[in-house]
Every structure is written in C-alpha cells, then in structure tokens.
Amino acid sequence: MAFRSPLINVMASAATKAARGLKRDFGEVENLQVSKKGPSDFVSVADQKAEEVLHAELSRVRPDFGFLMEEGGEIEGKDKSHRWIIDPLDGTTNFLHGLPQFAISIGVERDGEIIAGVVYNPIADEMYWAEKGAGAYCNDRRLRVAARKDLKECVIATGIPFHGKGDHLRFLKELGLIMRETAGIRRFGAASLDLAFVAAGRFDGFWETGLQPWDVAAGIILVREAGGFVSDQRGSKKVLEAPEIVAGNEIVHEKLRRLVERAGLPPKKPRPKAQTAVAERPEPEK
Ligand code: IPD
Ligand code: CA
Ligand code: CA
DSSP, rough: OOOHHHHHHHHHHHHHHHHHHHHHHHHHHHGGGGTTHHHHHHHHHHHHHHHHHHHHHHHSSSTEEEEETTEEEEEEOOOOOOOEEEEEOOHHHHTTOOSSOEHHHHHHHHTTEEEEEEEETTTEEEEEEEETTTTTTTTTTEOOOOOOOOOOOOOOOOOOOOTTBBOOOHHHHHHHHHHSSSSEEEEEEEHHHHHHHTOOOSSSSEEESSOOOOHHHHHHHHHHHTTTTEOOTTOSSSSSSSSSEEESHHHHHHHHHHHHHOOOOOOOOOOOOOOOOHSSSSOOOO
C-alpha cells in the first residue's frame, strides 16, 4: 500500500465526501430526472454543494489555509503561504450529458508552487494523488508518464473551444499542425483528468488554451511527479500564471510545445484575475 501523508489523506477524504453528492446527482441526470428543474440550474447546484463540502472539510483540518475556488473565488487565509485551489466539478458538460468523465480537483499551493494534488473520478473510483518528492499514484498504483518519443505513435489530448469561449481559429491552426504528426487526438472534456491520464501514461501528451488555475493545479503535480514536464506555450514552468498548458514526457512535451508555438503565441500578458464560475455562468433560463 502506497504511503499517503496526512495532507494527502485529508484531501482524499474531503474529495470522497464531496463525491457522494455528485454521484447521487449524476444518477439523477442519467435517469433524466433533471428536466424538471432545468439542467444548468441543476448542475450549478450540484457543483456548489460539492464545493461547500470541500470548503467545510478542508477548513476544518487546516483552518489557516486560504482558498481559490471556481465557485466561491478567493478567500484569504491567516497562513499567507498556503492555499487550496479547487474545482469541485471538472467536466461539467460531461456531467450534464450523463458522460462519466468528470472529477473533483484539489491542489495545494505553497508560496506560488503546487506541492500536492488530488483528482478524483467518483464513477471510475479512481483517486489520483501526488505530493512533491513522493511520486504520483492512482489509488495505490505508482504512475509513470508514457515513454513514447515518436509523435507518430502518440495519442494526444486537448480541449476544444466551444460556443462563446476561446479562440476558435487559433485552435484550428494548432489542430492542423498537430493532428498530422500524431497517432490521434482526443477531447475527453475534463482537463484535470486529461492531466491525470498523462501522468498514468494513457495519453502521451496534452495541450489546451483558456484554462483556469483550478482546472490544472492538481494535474500539474500529478504529471511532474510521474516524471513528466508541464509548461506554458513559451516553456515557462509558471503554468498557473498563463492560460495555456502543454504536458508530456520530456521529449513529447517539447515537440508539442514547438508545434503549438508555430500556430502563433498569444500576446504575452498576465492572466486576467481568475474568473469564477459565478461571474461566467449565464443567467438560468426562466
Ligand atoms: C472545463 C473542462 C474542459 C475544458 C474547459 C474547462 P469545467 O472545466 O476542464 O475539459 O476544456 O475549458 O472549463 O467548466 O467543466 O469545470
Ligand atoms: Ca474545470
Ligand atoms: Ca468546474
């Protein structure tokens, strides 16, 4: 049995607790009970409930840590060095469509660096976790990024911009350059799990533009502790400061990064203040 530190234990148990509600709600989505309430309302209640559980559990065990949460935004803690970075439900669109690819993502940031992360897929019951210097695991299995070096053999994950979000033309340019070099591109719809799958060697690489810190915080440490590389499109390791991310083993990461770069770098400017879901979410239909 892999040794889990007290920090990983509290994250894993908070994720397990919050997942109970998500599983119940997902069951309702699958049984199409949701139509009574209106799907987008339903999903926003589901992820707010999950976030409340995570917030309550984590502040009970580490009362001084700050928070950055997709729903609730930033909460400063007494301890200015540490904060939790939380996405209570990553893969909302999948959840809403009854697709079992979604997760709870919790990262721990210490002085700007991610030092631990947990990504939990409650349907597959896969708990991905990693801590700086201790390795990356799925449940009790040690993870290692894939060793493939030739892009022609590599399966690469990405996120595709959608209605009202992202730079569509730029993505098509990236896709045009990357698809002809690789064995296949996948769009599974939950960035935290995409990164967990890179850590597990299922995907050889991942790139996406337009992500927020809570989408990637836990995934970054999973990939790094599994021996992989993560950076923004310019190669900077300060991924939380940029809206784009590229991941893979050392060689695939660099090949992918160069292809993305060829599609044209976005203007170098700091990420706008993290947009919480509350600010982004459209008004529910009346
Ligand atoms: C989304 C997922 C998706 C990515 C989107 C994210 P959400 O998060 O991670 O894979 O492509 O950009 O916003 O909204 O489901 O938490
Ligand atoms: Ca997300
Ligand atoms: Ca979310």
